[in-house]
Amino acid sequence: MKTKKNEASVEDFLNTVENEKKRSDSFTIMDLMQEVTGEVPTMWGDSIVGFGNYTYKYSTGRTGEWMLTGFSPRKQNLTLYIMPGFEQYDDLLSRLGKYTTGKSCLYIKKLEDVDQDVLRELVRLSVEYMKETSE
Numbered sequence: 001m002k003t004k005k006n007e008a009s010v011e012d013f014l015n016t017v018e019n020e021k022k023r024s025d026s027f028t029i030m031d032l033m034q035e036v037t038g039e040v041p042t043m044w045g046d047s048i049v050g051f052g053n054y055t056y057k058y059s060t061g062r063t064g065e066w067m068l069t070g071f072s073p074r075k076q077n078l079t080l081y082i083m084p085g086f087e088q089y090d091d092l093l094s095r096l097g098k099y100t101t102g103k104s105c106l107y108i109k110k111l112e113d114v115d116q117d118v119l120r121e122l123v124r125l126s127v128e129y130m131k132e133t134s135e
Contacts, residue, residue: 003045005065010041010049017073025111026073029080032116033069036123048072048081052127054134068127077107080119082126084133092122 014030017023030041030049039051050067057063071080077100085104086093093099097114100107106122108114 003048005050005053005067006043006045008043008046010043013043013047013049014073021110022073022078025078026071028111028116029071029078032120033071033123036120037068037127039068044070047074050081054130056134068130069123077109078111080106080108080123082106082122084126084129088129089122089125092118092125096122 010030014023014026017026026049033039033049033051034041037051041049041051044050044067048067048070049072050070052068053065054068055063055065066083067081069081069083071078073079081104082089083104086101086106093101095115096118098109099114
């Protein structure tokens, strides 16, 4: 995998986000994820802020490392990485607000579009699930 954890400054990266609202939302998401995970934010690649990590194993036996959760302030959306996906979180998603999803990506336009308490719970449960199933 090309995207790896590195020593780049998270704060410096977030300060490069041109859109002021997206930059502010990014710092808020960073604080929320740090509070929920108890992990220090770290850069993964050049555009993802990640929290914690786990080791995964392919059927071939090869292993890799990835974050427990994280986010990236992309041009179109704020992208939050919810690693287990969303199948088991229907109740939370029904109360979250305006969003779309990919396989393990939650896309929101701006933080005010979602209920931050519900978002916090979604992150908490997904990280808890990843810790339980990856060890």
